Amino acid sequence: MSSIARQLSAEMRRLGHALRPARVVSAESEHGVAVHGFPVDREQAPSIWRSWRAGHRRTGLWPVITSVDPVALAAPPAAGERLGPGGPAALRAALSRDPESVVAEVVDAGIQDVLAQAEEDEKDAWLADLTPGRLAPRLRPADRTPRPGSVWAKDQLWTGDRLWLCLVEAAEGFELPALLPGVPDAPNWWSEPARRALRPADHVAFLRSWHERFGAEVFLADGCSLRLVVERPPLDPLTAAQVAVEQFVYCGDVAEDMDVMGDERVRSTVWSFWWD
Numbered sequence: 001m002s003s004i005a006r007q008l009s010a011e012m013r014r015l016g017h018a019l020r021p022a023r024v025v026s027a028e029s030e031h032g033v034a035v036h037g038f039p040v041d042r043e044q045a046p047s048i049w050r051s052w053r054a055g056h057r058r059t060g061l062w063p064v065i066t067s068v069d070p071v072a073l074a075a076p077p078a079a080g081e082r083l084g085p086g087g088p089a090a091l092r093a094a095l096s097r098d099p100e101s102v103v104a105e106v107v108d109a110g111i112q113d114v115l116a117q118a119e120e121d122e123k124d125a126w127l128a129d130l131t132p133g134r135l136a137p138r139l140r141p142a143d144r145t146p147r148p149g150s151v152w153a154k155d156q157l158w159t160g161d162r163l164w165l166c167l168v169e170a171a172e173g174f175e176l177p178a179l180l181p182g183v184p185d186a187p188n189w190w191s192e193p194a195r196r197a198l199r200p201a202d203h204v205a206f207l208r209s210w211h212e213r214f215g216a217e218v219f220l221a222d223g224c225s226l227r228l229v230v231e232r233p234p235l236d237p238l239t240a241a242q243v244a245v246e247q248f249v250y251c252g253d254v255a256e257d258m259d260v261m262g263d264e265r266v267r268s269t270v271w272s273f274w275w276d
Contacts, residue, residue, distance in 0.1 A: 031087020149270025
C-alpha cells in the first residue's frame with residue numbers, strides 16, 4: 001500500500017467520507033506529472049470536489065471530476081502530435097505569455113476566419129454579432145445576481161453514475177491542459193486548413209483569463225468535454241458580450257444565437273464546453 005494512498009484515505013476521513021486506501025489509483029504522465037484518484041458517486045461528486053478544492057493550497061492537488069481513472073487521464077493522447085508537448089516545461093512556456101494577449105490573438109483570428117467564409121452581404125451581420133460593442137446594446141441590462149447553473153446539465157456530457165475524482169499535482173486548475181495534453185481534447189477546432197489547432201497553451205490562456213477575471217475553476221474534464229464552475233460570471237452587457245465572443249471562438253460547438261449566449265450562457269455559474 002503506497003503512502004499517497006494512505007494520505008488520501010486520511011484526507012477523505014477528515015472530510016467526512018470513507019475511502020479504503022486500496023481504492024486509490026496512481027499514475028504518472030510521460031512528462032512526470034502525478035495523477036491520483038478514486039471512484040466517487042455522481043451524487044456526492046460535487047461536494048467532494050468542493051472539499052478538495054478548498055484544501056488545494058494545503059495538498060497541492062487539483063481535483064477534477066472525470067469518467068476515466070488516473071491511468072487513462074495521464075496517458076498520452078492519441079492526438080499527441082497535433083496537440084504538441086506537455087508537462088512542466090510546456091506549462092512554464094504557456095504561463096510566460098500574457099493570457100489576455102493570447103485570447104485576443106485567437107479571438108481575432110477566429111473572427112477573421114468567419115468573415116473570410118461569409119458572403120459579402122453577411123459580413124456586417126457577423127461583425128454585429130462578434131463585436132462586443134455592437135452586441136452589448138442588444139443584451140438585457142446588467143443582472144443583480146448570476147444565473148444558477150447545474151454541473152450535471154445534460155448538454156453533451158457523459159452522465160453515468162461511475163465517476164472518478166482525479167487529483168493532479170498543479171498550482172491551479174487552468175494548468176491542467178499543459179500538464180496533461182488532451183485534457184480536454186478539442187479535435188475539430190478550426191478545422192479549415194488555414195487555421196491551426198487549439199493547443200494546450202491556448203487552453204491555459206483562456207482558462208487562466210476566465211479564472212482571473214471571473215473566478216472560473218475547472219470542475220470536470222472528460223475527453224472532449226470541459227465544465228467550469230464560475231464564482232462571479234459577467235453580469236453587465238458589455239462584459240457579457242465580450243465573453244460570449246470569446247466562448248464562440250473557443251468552442252464553436254456550444255455556439256447559440258449570440259444574444260442568447262450573452263444574456264444566458266455566460267451569466268451562469270456553470271460554463272460547459274464540448275468538441276465533437
